[in-house]
Amino acid sequence: MSMLSDQLLVVAILAYLVSMLCYAVEHAFGLRGAVARTATRELVGAGAGVEPAPATSPRGGATSPRGGVTSLRGMATSLRGATSWAGRAAVGATVFGVLAHLGCLVARGLAAHRMPWGNMYEFVLTVTFIGVVAWLVLAARRPAVRRLGLYVSLALVTLLGVAGLVLYTEVMPLVPALRSYWFVIHVSTAALASGIFLVGFVTAAMYLVRAGYEQGRVGFPYSLGHRLPTAGVLEPLTFRLHTLAFPIWTFAVAAGAVWAEAAWGRYWGWDPKETWAFISWVVYAGYLHARATPSVRRSTATWIAVLGWLTMLMNLFGVNLFFEGLHSYAGVD
Amino acid sequence: MTGLGALARNSWRQLTSMRTALVLLFLLAVAAIPGSLLPQRGVNVERVAGYFAAHPDLAPVLDRLWAFDVFASPWFSAIYVLLFVSLAGCVVPRLRDHVRALRAVPPDAPRRLDRLPQHADGVVVAGGPDAVAAALRQRRWRVAVRGGTVAGEKGYLKETGNLLFHLALVGVLLGVALGSWYGWHANRLLVAGPDGTFCNTVQQYDDYGLGARVDPGELPRFCLELADFQASYLDSGQPVRYAATAVVSGFGPASVRHFSVNDPLRLPGASVYLLGHGYAPVLRYTDRAGRAQTTVAPFLPADASLTSEGVAAFPDANGGDRTAQVAFEGLYLPTVPDSPPFVRSAYPAERAPGLMLFPYRGDLGLDAGIPQSVYQLDRGQLAAGRLAQVGEPELLRVGGSMTLDDGTRVEFLGTRQWVTLSIRHDPGQPVVLASVALLLVGLMASLFGRRRRVWFRPVSGAGPAVFTAAGLPRSDYLGFTDEFSRLVAAVRTQRPAETRQLSQAQQRGPR
Ligand code: HEM
Numbered sequence: 001m002s003m004l005s006d007q008l009l010v011v012a013i014l015a016y017l018v019s020m021l022c023y024a025v026e027h028a029f030g031l032r033g034a035v036a037r038t039a040t041r042e043l044v045g046a047g048a049g050v051e052p053a054p055a056t057s058p059r060g061g062a063t064s065p066r067g068g069v070t071s072l073r074g075m076a077t078s079l080r081g082a083t084s085w086a087g088r089a090a091v092g093a094t095v096f097g098v099l100a101h102l103g104c105l106v107a108r109g110l111a112a113h114r115m116p117w118g119n120m121y122e123f124v125l126t127v128t129f130i131g132v133v134a135w136l137v138l139a140a141r142r143p144a145v146r147r148l149g150l151y152v153s154l155a156l157v158t159l160l161g162v163a164g165l166v167l168y169t170e171v172m173p174l175v176p177a178l179r180s181y182w183f184v185i186h187v188s189t190a191a192l193a194s195g196i197f198l199v200g201f202v203t204a205a206m207y208l209v210r211a212g213y214e215q216g217r218v219g220f221p222y223s224l225g226h227r228l229p230t231a232g233v234l235e236p237l238t239f240r241l242h243t244l245a246f247p248i249w250t251f252a253v254a255a256g257a258v259w260a261e262a263a264w265g266r267y268w269g270w271d272p273k274e275t276w277a278f279i280s281w282v283v284y285a286g287y288l289h290a291r292a293t294p295s296v297r298r299s300t301a302t303w304i305a306v307l308g309w310l311t312m313l314m315n316l317f318g319v320n321l322f323f324e325g326l327h328s329y330a331g332v333d
Numbered sequence: 334m335t336g337l338g339a340l341a342r343n344s345w346r347q348l349t350s351m352r353t354a355l356v357l358l359f360l361l362a363v364a365a366i367p368g369s370l371l372p373q374r375g376v377n378v379e380r381v382a383g384y385f386a387a388h389p390d391l392a393p394v395l396d397r398l399w400a401f402d403v404f405a406s407p408w409f410s411a412i413y414v415l416l417f418v419s420l421a422g423c424v425v426p427r428l429r430d431h432v433r434a435l436r437a438v439p440p441d442a443p444r445r446l447d448r449l450p451q452h453a454d455g456v457v458v459a460g461g462p463d464a465v466a467a468a469l470r471q472r473r474w475r476v477a478v479r480g481g482t483v484a485g486e487k488g489y490l491k492e493t494g495n496l497l498f499h500l501a502l503v504g505v506l507l508g509v510a511l512g513s514w515y516g517w518h519a520n521r522l523l524v525a526g527p528d529g530t531f532c533n534t535v536q537q538y539d540d541y542g543l544g545a546r547v548d549p550g551e552l553p554r555f556c557l558e559l560a561d562f563q564a565s566y567l568d569s570g571q572p573v574r575y576a577a578t579a580v581v582s583g584f585g586p587a588s589v590r591h592f593s594v595n596d597p598l599r600l601p602g603a604s605v606y607l608l609g610h611g612y613a614p615v616l617r618y619t620d621r622a623g624r625a626q627t628t629v630a631p632f633l634p635a636d637a638s639l640t641s642e643g644v645a646a647f648p649d650a651n652g653g654d655r656t657a658q659v660a661f662e663g664l665y666l667p668t669v670p671d672s673p674p675f676v677r678s679a680y681p682a683e684r685a686p687g688l689m690l691f692p693y694r695g696d697l698g699l700d701a702g703i704p705q706s707v708y709q710l711d712r713g714q715l716a717a718g719r720l721a722q723v724g725e726p727e728l729l730r731v732g733g734s735m736t737l738d739d740g741t742r743v744e745f746l747g748t749r750q751w752v753t754l755s756i757r758h759d760p761g762q763p764v765v766l767a768s769v770a771l772l773l774v775g776l777m778a779s780l781f782g783r784r785r786r787v788w789f790r791p792v793s794g795a796g797p798a799v800f801t802a803a804g805l806p807r808s809d810y811l812g813f814t815d816e817f818s819r820l821v822a823a824v825r826t827q828r829p830a831e832t833r834q835l836s837q838a839q840q841r842g843p844r
Contacts, residue, residue: 290355
């Protein structure tokens with residue numbers, strides 16, 4: 001079972017790599033086709049409230065929706081054949097990857113006779129799984145953002161690669177300190193929040209790129225901007241994802257505190273992991289605050305969200321690997 | 334005078350602005366970072382001492398900056414106190430406004446409805462304004478009808494949630510403060526067996542910390558005997574389960590209680606947590622006069638296989654001669670490996686226990702009045718030559734013995750288990766927990782709630798049944814377009830009969 005899990009991880013990584021390549025192909029060659037397709041779907045469908053993606057250049061002035069549909073349709077049909085396979089293959093590969101990813105987690109749990117969240121390796125597998133599921137849900141509901149897939153796949157391959165190469169741990173039962181039902185509650189919600197924050201980070205970073213591009217900035221990374229959904233789509237989406245993740249994160253931290261009380265006798269002790277959880281919480285609270293403050297620019301607020309993800313990464317990797325504390329159960333030597 | 338007043342008013346306005354709150358939040362996050370990078374006294378005193386040893390020049394400077402007590406430092410406190418003052422200054426006026434808004438009726442329609450984000454013309458409602466109002470009320474809108482125009486507002490819960498969230502933050506802070514004033518905690522190493530019984534007084538703690546308002550005489554009185562301790566391991570040596578059994582006396586008749594990691598012993602006014610465990614070798618030393626003494630010496634585990642180190646001292650041996658006191662430095666291996674070197678245990682459970690003893694004789698230096706570790710010999714005495722190793726170390730099995738150069742004898746009788754316990758009480762805990770629960774409820778209401786307004790105004794000259802409708806979301810709300818069109822559709826089909834019943838009920842019922 002444990003070996004099956006390891007093999008499925010490789011399969012998942014490969015699938016995400018394939019999806020990344022397909023997205024890249026779509027980006028490189030099928031840009032207009034892809035944009036036109038999504039735009040058509042949105043304008044034709046009822047999709048109220050979502051800003052349509054711009055036709056070719058964001059600086060090309062506003063196209064009236066109605067005119068847009070006809071002109072875009074023409075373009076879409078001409079380019080569809082050439083490019084749609086890449087986009088479709090990308091989504092297919094992602095779905096295939098998710099299934100392998102799920103299989104990898106389930107096999108791991110079966111091998112260990114417990115939830116697969118006992119060490120850092122398994123935790124990263126879970127966070128990325130939640131991230132990719134959240135991403136697929138999002139992509140199904142908002143076709144306009146599907147083009148972010150390249151970056152989501154990139155993040156997945158990176159994180160899973162690090163998990164497999166650096167963090168890999170043999171299947172082991174839990175140490176006594178982790179034997180508690182709070183383990184399931186705390187770790188699952190922390191992984192859930194982290195997975196959503198991960199997707200939120202991708203949209204936040206892409207918003208910053210796109211916003212820079214729309215302001216006429218040139219050069220890398222802003223040059224990537226013209227292939228991205230508009231800032232007007234990305235920014236509210238980023239906010240939504242964070243408003244979803246933040247209460248879950250709050251709950252996860254609180255559940256951790258309840259557990260810490262039972263395990264160590266105090267609900268909060270400024271252990272490095274707790275300290276960084278606090279820092280992340282404060283930074284994300286700062287993001288929501290900044291977002292609600294009219295005098296703070298949206299791009300400034302979004303930078304805070306990016307900073308929030310960096311603090312999450314610090315907690316996930318930095319604290320487990322470099323600090324010594326009560327939470328040192330990463331299982332990585 | 335007025336200058337000062339203006340300055341004060343200005344500063345207050347500055348402090349309670351969202352921007353200041355933002356800066357303070359950011360500062361709070363930054364200020365917490367050194368607390369994770371540097372060892373903290375509140376977390377691990379030994380590692381602070383280690384840092385002092387490793388950086389003798391830097392550490393005292395950092396210490397003067399409270400770098401080893403970050404979360405108790407004046408600068409960290411200053412940030413959160415300012416933040417909470419700012420929060421109060423921000424929330425109290427909002428609370429007042431919100432209470433007012435809850436009592437008030439939805440405001441009048443703006444003059445130009447077509448300028449609003451949502452807008453629908455020629456909405457025909459057979460029942461007129463009453464029907465519109467009834468339809469809105471049915472959907473839990475708060476409604477005001479003025480001169481044929483119907484105004485509706487919904488989503489007050491958002492602001493309620495926001496205020497609840499921020500007030501709950503204050504609750505968390507109060508709970509923490511309560512805990513630091515009235516809470517206390519202590520640590521104690523407890524060897525199994527009736528002679529190891531410990532009673533809950535400060536004299537019997539190994540170390541402790543009492544809150545500012547805790548009287549040491551008022552700690553709950555109880556005694557604890559470790560009756561049994563079991564640890565089970567995998568073949569790899571990884572621990573799987575710990576189980577401690579204690580006899581608790583002091584609350585009525587003595588009772589037998591079980592506890593473990595993650596499952597503390599809850600007693601009235603105190604909880605007892607299992608933190609660690611180890612072995613205490615039992616040694617019997619027979620001195621030159623033929624007098625035998627027995628000691629139980631807890632050894633400290635040095636690795637995951639419970640290789641343990643410690644000292645067994647016999648200060649009263651040899652007739653109280655200060656220069657002929659005896660002590661043994663020991664290395665205890667619960668499982669002696671099959672082949673040498675015998676320096677590391679092969680497994681944490683006692684499969685093949687062995688005790689390597691290094692005999693010492695001389696002045697142990699116990700009477701100097703200097704507190705010293707019970708796990709180590711006094712290095713000063715060793716260096717001064719007042720205490721010296723006598724003879725080669727020997728590896729003893731349980732029941733084995735070794736004879737020193739002066740003919741005296743030490744026997745290894747076996748081991749006892751010991752546990753380290755944390756005994757704690759924190760009356761702030763329920764306050765913090767309740768506040769966090771409210772915080773979460775408030776947060777969700779605030780983040781997912783949506784304040785929005787709608788208006789239905791009769792089109793002038795078209796009779797009382799044709800309306801212009803408009804809607805205004807007062808927060809980010811992508812779905813408002815949908816809701817608005819559904820609402821307009823529902824209002825259109827509102828039946829007059831329903832309307833009458835409803836509006837009568839509304840008039841009778843409490844508003
Ligand atoms: C302990 C410090 C604080 C924390 C952790 C904090 C956190 C938050 C969070 C997470 C939100 C977004 C969720 C929500 O809308 O309820 C929020 C909203 C808000 N906070 Fe704070 N806050 C703090 C202090 C303050 C202070 C000092 C002020 C006043 C200057 C303030 C004013 C507001 C306002 C007005 C909103 C609502 C914005 C909106 O209309 O959506 N907060 N706060």
